[in-house]
Amino acid sequence: MNPEPTPPSRLDLPDSSRGVLRRLATHGPATRPQLAKILGLSRPTMSAVMPELMRLNLVGSSGSSRGATGRSAALYSLAPGAGHVLGVEVGATRARVVAHSLDGEQIAAREERVSARRRNVTEAAVATTTELCEKLLAEVGDGHGPLRDVVVAAPTKPSSKPSTANTSGLQPDGVEQLAAALPVPADVPVIVENNVNCAAIAEHRLGAAQNQDTFVYLQVGVKIGLGIVVDGKLMHGAHGASGEVAMMPFPWSPDEQPARAGLEEYLGSEALMARCADAWTDSSGPVPKDPEALFEAAARGHSTARRLVDQHATDIGRLAVGVMSVLDPGLVVLGGGVGQNQLLLPGVRRATTSLAWDTEITVGALGEHATVLGAVHLAITRALDRLT
Amino acid sequence: MNPEPTPPSRLDLPDSSRGVLRRLATHGPATRPQLAKILGLSRPTMSAVMPELMRLNLVGSSGSSRGATGRSAALYSLAPGAGHVLGVEVGATRARVVAHSLDGEQIAAREERVSARRRNVTEAAVATTTELCEKLLAEVGDGHGPLRDVVVAAPTKPSSKPSTANTSGLQPDGVEQLAAALPVPADVPVIVENNVNCAAIAEHRLGAAQNQDTFVYLQVGVKIGLGIVVDGKLMHGAHGASGEVAMMPFPWSPDEQPARAGLEEYLGSEALMARCADAWTDSSGPVPKDPEALFEAAARGHSTARRLVDQHATDIGRLAVGVMSVLDPGLVVLGGGVGQNQLLLPGVRRATTSLAWDTEITVGALGEHATVLGAVHLAITRALDRLT
DNA sequence: TCTAGTGTTCGGTAGCTTAACAAACTCAAC
DNA sequence: GTTGAGTTTGTTAAGCTACCGAACACTAGA
Numbered sequence: 001m002n003p004e005p006t007p008p009s010r011l012d013l014p015d016s017s018r019g020v021l022r023r024l025a026t027h028g029p030a031t032r033p034q035l036a037k038i039l040g041l042s043r044p045t046m047s048a049v050m051p052e053l054m055r056l057n058l059v060g061s062s063g064s065s066r067g068a069t070g071r072s073a074a075l076y077s078l079a080p081g082a083g084h085v086l087g088v089e090v091g092a093t094r095a096r097v098v099a100h101s102l103d104g105e106q107i108a109a110r111e112e113r114v115s116a117r118r119r120n121v122t123e124a125a126v127a128t129t130t131e132l133c134e135k136l137l138a139e140v141g142d143g144h145g146p147l148r149d150v151v152v153a154a155p156t157k158p159s160s161k162p163s164t165a166n167t168s169g170l171q172p173d174g175v176e177q178l179a180a181a182l183p184v185p186a187d188v189p190v191i192v193e194n195n196v197n198c199a200a201i202a203e204h205r206l207g208a209a210q211n212q213d214t215f216v217y218l219q220v221g222v223k224i225g226l227g228i229v230v231d232g233k234l235m236h237g238a239h240g241a242s243g244e245v246a247m248m249p250f251p252w253s254p255d256e257q258p259a260r261a262g263l264e265e266y267l268g269s270e271a272l273m274a275r276c277a278d279a280w281t282d283s284s285g286p287v288p289k290d291p292e293a294l295f296e297a298a299a300r301g302h303s304t305a306r307r308l309v310d311q312h313a314t315d316i317g318r319l320a321v322g323v324m325s326v327l328d329p330g331l332v333v334l335g336g337g338v339g340q341n342q343l344l345l346p347g348v349r350r351a352t353t354s355l356a357w358d359t360e361i362t363v364g365a366l367g368e369h370a371t372v373l374g375a376v377h378l379a380i381t382r383a384l385d386r387l388t
Numbered sequence: 389m390n391p392e393p394t395p396p397s398r399l400d401l402p403d404s405s406r407g408v409l410r411r412l413a414t415h416g417p418a419t420r421p422q423l424a425k426i427l428g429l430s431r432p433t434m435s436a437v438m439p440e441l442m443r444l445n446l447v448g449s450s451g452s453s454r455g456a457t458g459r460s461a462a463l464y465s466l467a468p469g470a471g472h473v474l475g476v477e478v479g480a481t482r483a484r485v486v487a488h489s490l491d492g493e494q495i496a497a498r499e500e501r502v503s504a505r506r507r508n509v510t511e512a513a514v515a516t517t518t519e520l521c522e523k524l525l526a527e528v529g530d531g532h533g534p535l536r537d538v539v540v541a542a543p544t545k546p547s548s549k550p551s552t553a554n555t556s557g558l559q560p561d562g563v564e565q566l567a568a569a570l571p572v573p574a575d576v577p578v579i580v581e582n583n584v585n586c587a588a589i590a591e592h593r594l595g596a597a598q599n600q601d602t603f604v605y606l607q608v609g610v611k612i613g614l615g616i617v618v619d620g621k622l623m624h625g626a627h628g629a630s631g632e633v634a635m636m637p638f639p640w641s642p643d644e645q646p647a648r649a650g651l652e653e654y655l656g657s658e659a660l661m662a663r664c665a666d667a668w669t670d671s672s673g674p675v676p677k678d679p680e681a682l683f684e685a686a687a688r689g690h691s692t693a694r695r696l697v698d699q700h701a702t703d704i705g706r707l708a709v710g711v712m713s714v715l716d717p718g719l720v721v722l723g724g725g726v727g728q729n730q731l732l733l734p735g736v737r738r739a740t741t742s743l744a745w746d747t748e749i750t751v752g753a754l755g756e757h758a759t760v761l762g763a764v765h766l767a768i769t770r771a772l773d774r775l776t
Numbered sequence: 777t778c779t780a781g782t783g784t785t786c787g788g789t790a791g792c793t794t795a796a797c798a799a800a801c802t803c804a805a806c
Numbered sequence: 807g808t809t810g811a812g813t814t815t816g817t818t819a820a821g822c823t824a825c826c827g828a829a830c831a832c833t834a835g836a
Contacts (some may be wrong), residue, residue: 214625226714239745243716245713247709247712247743248711248714249706249710250641252638252639252706254639256639258706260744321635321713324632325636326636326711328631329625330625354648356630
């Protein structure tokens with residue numbers, strides 16, 4: 001009966017229709033007069049656009065909104081069948097998959113530890129993630145329209161020369177392989193995006209950076225990384241290596257030579273815990289096993305722990321100054337296993353204000369979910385860009 | 389007779405006309421069929437556009453181009469009366485003013501030392517520059533259409549708190565004052581742009597970065613600064629402080645505290661010459677007075693000079709690595725009194741490749757003229773953006 | 777004179793607009 | 807209640823701008 005039951009993936013719509021579609025996806029339901037006012041269109045144009053978008057099964061009318069006086073207006077929103085996207089996070093120890101509709105509503109989510117029994121981490125991660133995706137797609141079913149985009153968040157590195165299997169991280173070509181192996185139709189675009197960049201996007205859309213179109217997300221954990229958002233868009237650099245602050249020269253002084261990735265070696269949580277073990281000479285309790293334990297001890301007032309945390313905060317602040325001195329981001333959002341700890345904030349701020357100009361520093365609002373959420377939101381953005 | 393002898397500053401043209409105008413300005417003369425092909429327009433559209441643009445005195449036809457066969461096509465280019473712009477460079481010791489037409493051809497140029505006799509540098513610079521502008525505008529006369537934009541290149545600093553007169557640089561509000569005092573009609577837009585940013589633009593349009601849309605311009609001289617171009621556009625940051633690499637934490641190691649602007653104190657040419665004086669213990673000639681003399685000595689093979697230059701190159705390379713680790717620019721163009729010296733290049737490259745991934749490093753192609761040229765090209769860009 | 781280009785005229789279309797009108801809803805007077 | 811006044815929503819009609827394709831006229835060299 002219907003000439004087009006499922007919307008085509010490649011659309012040929014006038015600007016007005018694109019604008020309406022995009023607006024409904026990004027800002028939720030609205031009435032015709034509201035859309036007309038916001039987009040600068042006339043009512044007759046809306047009269048042409050809305051039926052067309054409904055015919056394509058991209059928007060649907062749901063309920064009505066009546067004001068204080070006058071005729072009540074119909075409410076329009078994205079149709080359930082307009083489509084959905086996948087966000088995939090694949091880390092060394094954990095895999096997550098999330099499905100959202102194009103208006104940002106979550107449809108389904110799954111998460112699993114990567115079993116370390118298999119031969120190597122990359123292979124295990126790929127297998128786990130693939131299975132997870134399959135289950136999730138089965139759960140989503142057909143009720144949400146076509147799958148329009150998939151973004152895989154992974155700890156990518158720029159100079160991706162093939163190397164032997166390691167246990168501390170994922171291999172870049174392993175990730176590419178995963179992207180190719182995902183159980184999705186061949187015509188669905190799949191990309192891999194750096195996990196820190198994804199987290200930055202999430203904080204921009206849903207978290208601590210909603211009011212800033214230009215900011216950086218500084219992740220401090222086992223490794224350190226930086227996601228840069230300028231005018232609402234991710235910066236990638238010439239080799240996809242922007243934000244590789246592990247490479248920042250450190251130590252660097254008139255008498256000391258920087259080492260390759262020396263900063264990561266010093267600021268990573270492994271080094272932090274090593275310093276902790278060295279410094280832990282007093283008898284008030286056992287040596288903290290992981291950063292969480294260290295921060296807990298510091299929160300309890302343990303003097304050695306406090307000193308260690310303070311020093312770490314100062315160093316993170318100096319790293320932030322290094323970034324600020326290049327970018328002047330206006331806002332620095334801290335994230336990652338270590339960086340997201342509120343206890344660091346005063347020390348970081350002290351370091352930045354003493355070395356540079358005032359810049360807002362916050363802790364990310366989304367915690368460890370930032371990465372998947374960023375991936376899925378990037379997928380939404382890409383799907384809408386292609387659609388409109 | 390003519391209804392519009394001078395083109396209006398605010399135009400209401402269809403997209404096709406804007407495209408033609410922009411193309412002629414940025415890529416020089418062309419025929420109708422060429423323009424139609426490049427811009428994706430039809431011949432009837434060109435038939436409407438060209439007379440309209442000629443009526444507005446924005447383009448003119450000059451000569452004809454005949455191919456191997458068929459009728460010869462008329463050549464069109466920007467009309468002489470389409471307008472012109474000014475680039476102004478105001479430094480602590482030197483002022484330059486340049487006038488270009490919208491297609492980038494130089495109309496006139498002047499340059500003068502800032503006399504230091506007056507009360508303070510800022511005042512002297514403002515006075516000198518104003519006079520220079522007046523003379524230049526008189527020289528240009530009326531034959532080049534309206535003055536459409538003015539860009540002043542100056543060593544701006546972000547946190548522009550009013551301070552007492554100093555002799556080492558210009559005061560930010562002094563520069564603002566200059567922008568207001570320039571002898572140009574009130575309706576001509578005047579902006580102040582950082583001098584390093586201007587130099588970056590010049591290298592992008594005319595110099596060493598013509599093939600890269602994303603790169604950085606690293607200026608090393610008395611001070612150090614960075615201009616960032618991403619996708620062909622300058623980055624300014626939240627406070628106009630992006631590129632303030634003088635603030636990069638230095639010295640920074642497990643045992644050393646960074647000082648505010650410590651890197652500039654170490655990498656600036658004053659510090660370089662101080663180290664030179666300290667190290668210059670041998671008897672083979674007098675102590676070099678300025679960086680040029682030092683580099684000359686190094687070029688002659690003087691061992692102490694070579695060592696100093698090598699060390700400086702290494703440190704500049706480390707600074708470049710700091711920038712690369714944030715931005716991954718793909719190309720670093722070196723400029724400034726010290727940085728533009730070819731002798732530094734091998735040492736800088738050695739440092740960057742040992743600490744990070746491969747990135748092209750070059751010396752700027754425009755020397756000390758980069759700044760004015762950048763200012764005038766920025767003015768052209770702004771004028772065209774407003775016009776189209 | 778043939779051929780292959782350049783430029784113009786004519787008619788048509790997409791994508792908007794404003795103006796006028798019809799439909800729907802609230803409120804308040806009777 | 808009923809009824810009309812006032813207000814807002816949605817549709818219809820007519821017109822405008824900025825483009826396009828097709829057909830035709832106009833050079834210029836072979």
